Amino acid sequence: MDTNKLIPLLSEMAIFVNVVESGSFSKAAHKLGIAPSSVSRSVSRLENALQEKLLERTTRQMRLSLTGQEVFSFCREMLTSAQMAVHAAQADRDDVSGSLRIAAPKALAKTLLTPIVLDFIRDYPRVSLQLKVADHYIDPISDEVDVLIQITDSPVEGLVARTLGNCRLIVCASPDYLEKYGMPGHPEDLRDHSCLYLGENPRDRFWEFSRAQDKSVVSVSGPFAVNHSEIRREAVLQGLGISIFPEFMITPYLRSRQVVEVLPDWKIRGNYQGKIIAQYAQSRFIPNQIKVFVEYIRTRFISDSGVQTE
Structure with a gap:
């Protein structure tokens, strides 16, 4: 196939890659901001041009044909090369400009990232920034995210990882509640207290503690x-009971003595604790806006985040 015939197919190949990675035509259409019918026509044009069936479709599922698997691999490399070409151009700029897509969990984004991101936008007006807030797993490649920020001790393999700080979980209650019902001295004492938990699944009622070699699993209960x-x-804050929070959500209230840490000598197991990490793709050409943004938030986390730093 000569170049004149190949060039019009490049966009169809990119759409084909998005369909495969998204798992459906409708999801790819939503991601690309076009109609599902346009996505379907693009894949059909690619199949007709190559004279090969790339996708085997039924009403319930879709899978790559043997030829489709090989074509997808090359098309994905093409799209990656195109992205690297853009990154190479942006990496040599002295100014900070271009697009930047960030993903982070909800509580972290609202409590810590929002003021930093808004200041970054004011300081670097030539950057167009998109913030994606979600508690489910974000794939930085298929979801096209430039910087993934998460709380974890197991960062995504193959990506550059910059540690911004550390976050632990804190058990706390209001002074009024503790004055009325007493301060627990051991995790087992929580059985006699009003404990406020997530309630997403039955395991949320079980709080697991450790201290040196001691371990304790407590079944808690409460009105909310x-x-x-x-x-x-x-x-x-209204004195309804004891609960668990990431420290960045409760540190200001601890400082103002509106809440008091409970069982400070014990470590509680749960999500939303570990290292706060920013990750981005490993490449010889890191876009300037990515490098500047990561350093910007790292500096701000150290100065005013209210989380532990290394």
């Missing part, structure tokens, strides 16, 4: 369960 940290924090 909610999978929203800010609502649960408000309930704690």
Whole structure:
């Protein structure tokens, strides 16, 4: 196939890659911002041009044909090379400009990232920034994210990882609640207290503690369960019970003595604790806006985040 015939197929190949990675025509269409019918026509044009069936489709599922698997591999390399070409051009710029797509968990994004991101936008007006907030797993490649920020001790393999700080979980209650019901001295004492938990699944009722070689698993109960940290924090501030929070959500209230840490000598097991890490693709050409943004948030985390830093 000569170049004149190949060039019009490049966009069809890119759409084909998105269909395969998204797992459906409708999801690819939503991601690309076009109609599902346009996606379907693009794949059909590619199949007709190559005179090969790339996707085997039924009403319930879609899978690559043997030829489609090989074509997808080359098309994916083509798209990656195109992205690297853009990165190479942007990496040599002295100014900070271009697009930047960030993903982060909800509580972290709202509590810590939002003020930093808004300041970054004001300081670097030539950068067009998109913030994707989600608690489910984000694939930085298929979801086309430039910088992935998460709380984890197991960063995504193959990506550059910059540690911004550390976050632990804190058990706390209001002074009024503790004055009325007493301060727990051991995790087992929580059985006799009003504990506010997530309530997303049955395991949320079981709080697991450790201290040196000691371990304790406590079945807690209370008048209120909610999978929203800010609502649960408000309930704690109003003296309704004891609950668990990432430290960045509760540190200001600890400092102002609106809440008091409970069982500070014990470590509680759960999500939303570990290293706060920013990750981005490993390449010889890192776009300038990515490098500047990661350093910007790293500096701000150190100065005013309210989390532990290394």
